[in-house]
Amino acid sequence: MAEAFVAGFLVVLQWKTFSFMLIGIAVGFWVGLLPGIGGLTTLALMLPFIYDMTPVEAFAFLLGMHSVTATTGDITSILFGVPGEGSAAATILDGHAMAKKGEAGRALGAALMSSLVGAIIGAFALAISIPIMRPLVLTFGAPELFMLAVMGISFISSLSGQGGRAMIRGFLGGLLGLLIALVGLDPQAGIERFTFDQLYLWDGVAIVPLIIGLFAMPEIIDLAVRGTSIAGELPQGNLNRGVMEGVKDTFRHFWLTVRCSLAGTFIGIMPGLGGSVAQWIAYGHAAQSARDATERSGFGKGDVRGVLGPGAANNSKEGGSLIPTVAFGIPGSAAMAILLGAFLIQGLRPGLDMLDKHLVLTFSMVWTMVIANVITVAVSLLFLNQLAKLTTVRGTILIPFILFLAFIGAFTEHNHIGDLVSLLLFGGLGYLMVRCSWPRAPLVLGFVLGEIAETNFYISSTRYGLSWLYHPVVLTLMVLTVIFIAYPHLRFYLKQVENEPIA
Amino acid sequence: MKPKLNLHLFLALGVALVASYALYSATDWPFRTALFPKMIAVPLLVLALIEMGLSAFSTEKQREGHAVDFELTANIDPSVGRRRTLAIVGWILSFFILILLIGFPVGVPVFVFSYLKLGGKEKWGLALILTALSWLLMKGLFDRLLHIPFPDGWIQSLFG
Numbered sequence: 244m245a246e247a248f249v250a251g252f253l254v255v256l257q258w259k260t261f262s263f264m265l266i267g268i269a270v271g272f273w274v275g276l277l278p279g280i281g282g283l284t285t286l287a288l289m290l291p292f293i294y295d296m297t298p299v300e301a302f303a304f305l306l307g308m309h310s311v312t313a314t315t316g317d318i319t320s321i322l323f324g325v326p327g328e329g330s331a332a333a334t335i336l337d338g339h340a341m342a343k344k345g346e347a348g349r350a351l352g353a354a355l356m357s358s359l360v361g362a363i364i365g366a367f368a369l370a371i372s373i374p375i376m377r378p379l380v381l382t383f384g385a386p387e388l389f390m391l392a393v394m395g396i397s398f399i400s401s402l403s404g405q406g407g408r409a410m411i412r413g414f415l416g417g418l419l420g421l422l423i424a425l426v427g428l429d430p431q432a433g434i435e436r437f438t439f440d441q442l443y444l445w446d447g448v449a450i451v452p453l454i455i456g457l458f459a460m461p462e463i464i465d466l467a468v469r470g471t472s473i474a475g476e477l478p479q480g481n482l483n484r485g486v487m488e489g490v491k492d493t494f495r496h497f498w499l500t501v502r503c504s505l506a507g508t509f510i511g512i513m514p515g516l517g518g519s520v521a522q523w524i525a526y527g528h529a530a531q532s533a534r535d536a537t538e539r540s541g542f543g544k545g546d547v548r549g550v551l552g553p554g555a556a557n558n559s560k561e562g563g564s565l566i567p568t569v570a571f572g573i574p575g576s577a578a579m580a581i582l583l584g585a586f587l588i589q590g591l592r593p594g595l596d597m598l599d600k601h602l603v604l605t606f607s608m609v610w611t612m613v614i615a616n617v618i619t620v621a622v623s624l625l626f627l628n629q630l631a632k633l634t635t636v637r638g639t640i641l642i643p644f645i646l647f648l649a650f651i652g653a654f655t656e657h658n659h660i661g662d663l664v665s666l667l668l669f670g671g672l673g674y675l676m677v678r679c680s681w682p683r684a685p686l687v688l689g690f691v692l693g694e695i696a697e698t699n700f701y702i703s704s705t706r707y708g709l710s711w712l713y714h715p716v717v718l719t720l721m722v723l724t725v726i727f728i729a730y731p732h733l734r735f736y737l738k739q740v741e742n743e744p745i746a
Numbered sequence: 747m748k749p750k751l752n753l754h755l756f757l758a759l760g761v762a763l764v765a766s767y768a769l770y771s772a773t774d775w776p777f778r779t780a781l782f783p784k785m786i787a788v789p790l791l792v793l794a795l796i797e798m799g800l801s802a803f804s805t806e807k808q809r810e811g812h813a814v815d816f817e818l819t820a821n822i823d824p825s826v827g828r829r830r831t832l833a834i835v836g837w838i839l840s841f842f843i844l845i846l847l848i849g850f851p852v853g854v855p856v857f858v859f860s861y862l863k864l865g866g867k868e869k870w871g872l873a874l875i876l877t878a879l880s881w882l883l884m885k886g887l888f889d890r891l892l893h894i895p896f897p898d899g900w901i902q903s904l905f906g
Contacts (some may be wrong), residue, residue: 370832418790429779467834543815639866642856679754682815697782
């Protein structure tokens with residue numbers, strides 16, 4: 244095993260494999276940066292190029308590309324408030340807020356370093372967990388996935404701010420997100436729900452226009468209203484100093500980064516939970532780590548922990564989703580389904596062979612993910628100061644380009660004008676929500692988990708009746724959900740009691 | 747006590763109407779299809795009505811309702827803020843209409859140039875360079891390299 248681990252490292256360093264990985268990284272770097280090009284589509288487009296490669300070269304090329312898109316996707320989210328990748332949207336909340344405070348460098352440093360930590364944890368989770376993962380994945384059926392979705396939804400309470408009114412608004416957002424997730428054909432009977440007889444809505448509301456609309460549009464409007472650059476009138480020196488500060492932030496909040504990485508890995512392992520879930524769960528957990536109400540209210544306004552959590556989870560989920568793909572041929576995400584195609588092209592069969600006959604190849608995947616992220620972060624760190632300076636460019640110059648990227652990014656979801664209508668509708672909703680202090684994160688959390696919850700609920704009740712409620716993992720997840728909801732309130736209550744003067 | 751008409755009230759009213767519509771639509775569906783929509787729409791309606799009541803009749807405590815989210819810039823004269831908001835919303839809608847009329851490949855450079863020149867009052871040279879850059883990105887990257895199938899605008903379709 245140890246020999247294969249070292250051999251996996253050495254094969255990645257062979258000049259041909261390494262060159263293919265570098266090409267993959269270069270492609271992934273730009274794909275991540277530009278909102279109009281999805282990492283998923285690019286992965287599919289690159290498949291034909293691997294026919295003449297050896298398996299090690301092919302996976303170095305594909306994984307090198309795929310594992311850095313999540314890292315560089317954060318850069319666009321932070322600088323312009325438009326997610327470079329759908330899975331980098333949660334970084335906007337605090338990352339872009341930091342950019343507006345003149346701390347773009349710090350936010351970028353934090354996002355990149357936490358991404359690197361996440362990628363390393365995810366990759367090594369893949370390395371060590373393959374032998375023990377089979378029983379865990381097989382334990383998670385529909386009831387457990389349903390409870391996992393419910394547990395995710397419970398994070399709404401952490402994302403709502405403090406006070407009864409804030410809770411009402413948070414849950415309003417979350418429920419609205421859940422309702423929006425139900426648009427489309429009912430997965431049970433194929434009956435149209437809230438589609439207004441539009442074929443475009445049969446597949447449900449597209450996530451990319453929804454996220455870009457909710458998050459980018461209010462930022463664009465605010466930028467135009469301010470009439471300044473993104474960073475306002477702040478001196479440029481602040482931008483340059485921040486990068487190393489952001490890197491240090493990752494280590495100041497190291498355990499938070501590790502916890503979010505582990506959460507991302509776990510979500511990645513579970514097939515069917517989707518790539519967008521990890522970042523929001525991690526964001527919810529980061530917000531939960533606030534010690535008091537004042538600290539909590541700083542989230543969404545430029546708290547570096549709101550960048551570290553999603554940044555780490557985003558990258559670690561890639562390692563996690565490779566586990567069921569490699570070990571059992573069950574793709575943990577859409578990207579992994581495409582990667583499964585690469586296995587077939589290379590004449591490989593995921594499963595026992597990958598843990599035995601092709602163990603060196605499996606470990607080369609682990610090393611590719613680590614090395615690709617190290618290179619990306621090192622290269623990015625060289626240019627971060629220059630990138631951060633984009634936040635000092637006049638708003639009037641940036642706005643048409645940000646709008647261009649937002650429109651293109653939304654349109655490429657289905658290549659349909661309906662995507663642009665969605666963008667405008669959710670842009671309007673996002674602006675109203677911000678104006679009225681309704682948090683937007685619960686809406687997205689409800690949206691990404693709604694369909695998962697409904698589908699798995701029906702499968703559970705059809706297959707098990709009510710007996711699924713007594714499954715040990717379901718019961719454990721129920722207890723955890725109650726703890727997640729109660730813990731922040733309990734902590735604030737205890738803190739209040741502690742601070743009250745003794746009579 | 748006279749109710750206060752404000753944006754908070756109207757947003758909550760909008761959500762209440764959405765929830766009511768969801769409940770109304772679900773009445774005709776089979777049990778399984780309607781279960782989740784009803785389970786979600788009922789609490790959504792109740793909470794929206796509570797939020798409406800609070801928005802209309804109570805004064806919000808300092809910071810109580812503040813979200814875990816960013817806040818819009820407040821240190822701008824309200825009349826200037828309103829004017830600029832309307833202007834940018836107008837530009838966004840114009841961009842959408844431009845795309846409908848003349849399609850992405852032509853609409854993007856036209857929009858970029860118009861915004862830079864009319865909205866941003868930028869100099870001719872800079873406006874032209876950035877417009878050319880947007881055209882290059884649009885044509886070179888998204889159209890030629892990535893082959894994103896941009897539909898023709900209504901005007902192009904009209905003239906074949």
